[in-house]
Amino acid sequence: MNFDIKKIICAFLSLVVVLATPVYASEEIVSANVSYYCDDYFYIQIPSNIVVGDECPVTAVDINISPTKTVYVDLIGDPNTYITIYNENNLSESLDVYFLNHDGNNLEPTNMNLVSFGYGDNGISKSFSTYVSDTTGKQAGQYTGTAMFSIRCE
Amino acid sequence: MNEEQRIKKVMIAIIVVLLTAIICLGAIILLDLKETNKSGILLTDEGRENIQLKPITIQGFSEFHAKSDEVTQEFTFCNPKDNNCYMDIEFLLPDGTKLFEVKRIEPRYVIKKVEFLKTLKNGIYENCTFNINCYSMNDDSKLNGAAMNVTLYVR
Numbered sequence: 001m002n003f004d005i006k007k008i009i010c011a012f013l014s015l016v017v018v019l020a021t022p023v024y025a026s027e028e029i030v031s032a033n034v035s036y037y038c039d040d041y042f043y044i045q046i047p048s049n050i051v052v053g054d055e056c057p058v059t060a061v062d063i064n065i066s067p068t069k070t071v072y073v074d075l076i077g078d079p080n081t082y083i084t085i086y087n088e089n090n091l092s093e094s095l096d097v098y099f100l101n102h103d104g105n106n107l108e109p110t111n112m113n114l115v116s117f118g119y120g121d122n123g124i125s126k127s128f129s130t131y132v133s134d135t136t137g138k139q140a141g142q143y144t145g146t147a148m149f150s151i152r153c154e
Numbered sequence: 155m156n157e158e159q160r161i162k163k164v165m166i167a168i169i170v171v172l173l174t175a176i177i178c179l180g181a182i183i184l185l186d187l188k189e190t191n192k193s194g195i196l197l198t199d200e201g202r203e204n205i206q207l208k209p210i211t212i213q214g215f216s217e218f219h220a221k222s223d224e225v226t227q228e229f230t231f232c233n234p235k236d237n238n239c240y241m242d243i244e245f246l247l248p249d250g251t252k253l254f255e256v257k258r259i260e261p262r263y264v265i266k267k268v269e270f271l272k273t274l275k276n277g278i279y280e281n282c283t284f285n286i287n288c289y290s291m292n293d294d295s296k297l298n299g300a301a302m303n304v305t306l307y308v309r
Contacts, residue, residue: 039217045209048239048288048297061211071214076301149300153216 040065040153044073044117050147052097055127060117065153067119074112074150075099081107085145093139095132102126114149208238210288212300218245218284219307222276225269227254235262239288239297245304246283253282253306258289279306 045059058073065071077083087093099107102115115126211234220227233241244255245268254268282304288297 039215039219042214043211043234044214044300045211046298046300048207048210050298057209059209146296147298149298150303151212151214151300152303153214 038064040069042071042117042153044071044151046073046149050097050130052130052132055129057125057127058115059125060121060123063117063119063122065119069119069153071117071151071153072113073115073117074152075107075114076148076150077107077109077112081109081112083145083147085143087139088142088144090139090141093141093143095135095138095143097130097132097145100129100131102128104129112150208236210237210239210297212286214302215284215304216302217305217307218282219309220270220274222308223273225273227268227270228266229254229268230264230266231256231259232264233259233261237261237288238291240291240294242285242287242289244285245306246285247279247306248281261291274306274308277308279308282306 042063042065043061045057045061047056047058050056060071063071075081075083082096082098084094084096099114101107101113107114114128117124117126213232213234218229220229231243233239238261241259242255242257243259243265245253247253252271253274254270256265256268259265284302284304285299286301287299289295290297
């Protein structure tokens with residue numbers, strides 16, 4: 001009887017040892033890269049109207065972009081570096097409105113950028129301004145038009 | 155006593171004059187605001203007060219992910235609640251083909267889905283244009299707007 005108990009204990013311990021022994025030959029470590037890219041997003045405030053001669057603020061309300069990227073606000077000219085506005089009483093009379101960027105420089109056909117914002121520029125305002133070159137001989141009255149801004153994140 | 159009454163009357167007169175002046179100034183500013191709202195760019199007349207209207211907040215993005223061969227697409231765009239204008243949006247493919255448009259989005263409204271005018275195959279469509287045109291809520295006149303260069307990923 002004692003012999004039987006010893007046999008059973010030995011068999012049990014052997015089984016435990018066998019089961020607990022790692023089988024190195026069949027072990028395989030598999031790794032996988034987990035990644036997810038959150039798209040850039042941003043909220044920019046542009047002026048709804050522009051009073052010629054005044055400073056026009058553009059504000060980065062909320063910017064969540066990659067640190068390597070910049071949000072550029074450009075003027076879309078028609079098709080030059082200026083915008084044409086028209087006399088409300090006589091549409092054949094027009095004036096050209098020119099833009100000065102944040103640094104006070106005139107826009108160029110190859111560089112229509114007015115202001116730009118980088119990573120972390122939340123709440124920052126930057127201004128551009130406008131002027132008309134020559135009103136000599138132009139019909140009196142109110143001249144109006146609209147501007148389109150190109151907003152890009154690169 | 156008479157002197158006190160006289161001072162009281164003078165004080166009342168001064169207050170009435172000041173209140174009248176404040177009311178008149180407020181009315182002038184309001185009228186001018188309404189008139190200025192007619193367009194995006196304004197060349198001011200001589201002596202006219204320069205008043206800038208409330209700016210327009212625009213939601214920006216640079217990528218749009220869509221499903222291939224499907225018309226209904228998930229697309230989130232909002233006209234922020236602080237705006238005081240309607241927004242018309244349109245998405246153009248690089249060749250100028252209009253992919254979708256939504257008109258007169260009121261402030262604080264969010265678009266969750268759009269209907270493509272044509273289905274697209276898998277691919278990356280660079281240099282798409284997303285136009286945002288803004289219109290006054292007072293007289294529907296066109297205000298300044300924006301356009302974005304967007305890369306469309308279709309999978």
